[in-house]
Amino acid sequence: MHLSEKRQPLLNRVRRIKGQLEAVERALLEDADCATTLQRVAAVRGAVAGLLDEIVENHLREHVAHPGLSDADRTRGAEELVAVIRRYSR
Amino acid sequence: MHLSEKRQPLLNRVRRIKGQLEAVERALLEDADCATTLQRVAAVRGAVAGLLDEIVENHLREHVAHPGLSDADRTRGAEELVAVIRRYSR
Amino acid sequence: MHLSEKRQPLLNRVRRIKGQLEAVERALLEDADCATTLQRVAAVRGAVAGLLDEIVENHLREHVAHPGLSDADRTRGAEELVAVIRRYSR
Amino acid sequence: MHLSEKRQPLLNRVRRIKGQLEAVERALLEDADCATTLQRVAAVRGAVAGLLDEIVENHLREHVAHPGLSDADRTRGAEELVAVIRRYSR
Structure with a gap:
């Protein structure tokens, strides 16, 4: 739901990263x-980190903090974030 | 509030990192x-990252997802997390 | 030069990340x-970080530590790494 | 050796992080x-990451790229860095 609203800018970001x-x-391929x-891969890393931050922020706002969610929804939204933090943070 | 409950394990972590x-x-000092x-500093980085994850998880659970918070509290809790993500993530 | 040797596994990694x-x-697009x-983007971040590590390691071995490089080559190789660390680290 | 030269600024950084x-x-302790x-811990993480970058740069310059090292020394210096990157990166 929040992704359909914010989908286009995220898609644009994903496509830019693909480029x-x-x-x-x-x-x-060209043995450059x-x-x-090295610099290009480092730039991709920065861009993917920025994309992840944006997705995390959306998730936090729409699936944890959003008024009108049930307690169960919020708890689930929070635990989904915790799982991502645990698995992928350092 | 949630920190007073969970304060002791966090304090222990902070003190271990100080050590x-x-x-x-x-x-x-000893010109080791x-x-x-290098390895010791890298280990400190890992330990601080783990501490930050734990604090972020506590904050998310207690100041954003917790049942019974007001909408305003939740929004504030979420924006505090977003500020930290933006300033310090990569 | 070292990339032409190690090019194929790196290319495979890049293509997997594209997938x-x-x-x-x-x-x-499907509003999943x-x-x-969130999990897919986090997995991409992990994969890109792994790719960057591999490229950094190759660069370090081939353009800084490799026997037979000139002092000037080594210095240049090291400064290229330092520039990447500074701009993209943490 | 390079640490004795550069020791004082590194020590200062370590002591600032301790503070x-x-x-x-x-x-x-004060249940702040x-x-x-959260912000203080995030700031510590940033400071430790900066310290690690500095130590990595010193190591790279003095133990891998430095003119006059033996090939064996260079290889060892590079592998020490690779070990740190592998264990602690992303």
Whole structure:
């Protein structure tokens, strides 16, 4: 639901990252300068981290904090976030 | 409030990290092997990240998802988390 | 040079990540469950971090530590890594 | 060796982080506002990440790239970095 509202900017971000990954692919195929590849992959990492932050923020606002959710919904939304934090944070 | 309940384990974690930092300090003062210092600092980073995760989880459960909070409290709790994510995530 | 040797496994990794990103795209287009999208993006982040680590390791071994490089090459290779660490770390 | 040269600024950083950790400890002991604790811990994480970057850079310059190291020293220095990246990255 909140994704259908905010879907377009997220899709745009995902597609931009796909374009960045394709630039990494080309760098590897063309045996480009290693420093170039390194910088491109580092830029992808930054972009994916930004995307994840945005998705986490949406989830927090819409599935945990949103007025009118049931207590059970909120608890579930919070535990979904906790699972992601635990598995992927460091 | 939730911190007073969960305060002791968090305090223990903080103190353990202080002990780890003191080991880094000693390594620097004694001009220890550089690889040792490197590993100790990396271990501190892991421990601080784990502490932050735990605090974020507590905050999420107690200040955003907790049944019985007002809508305003929840919104505030969520925005506090968003601020931390934005400023310090990568 | 070291990329042409190690190019194929890196390319495979990049393409797998592209596939994962396409799964995120589909989740957004089909308005999938938000928790699913969240987990998929988090998995992409983990995979990109792993790819970056591998590229950093290759760069370190081939462009900084490799026997037979000139001092100038080594210094340049090291500064390229430092630039990536500074811009994208934490 | 490089640490004895650069030891003082690193020691200063470590001691500043210890001070920040003590502020977290006080916040927990005084049952301070949870958002305050959260921000302080997040700041500690940022500071430790910055310290680790600095130590990694020193190690890279002095134990991998430095002119006049033997090939064996360089290889060892690089593998020490790789071990830290593998264990603690993402």
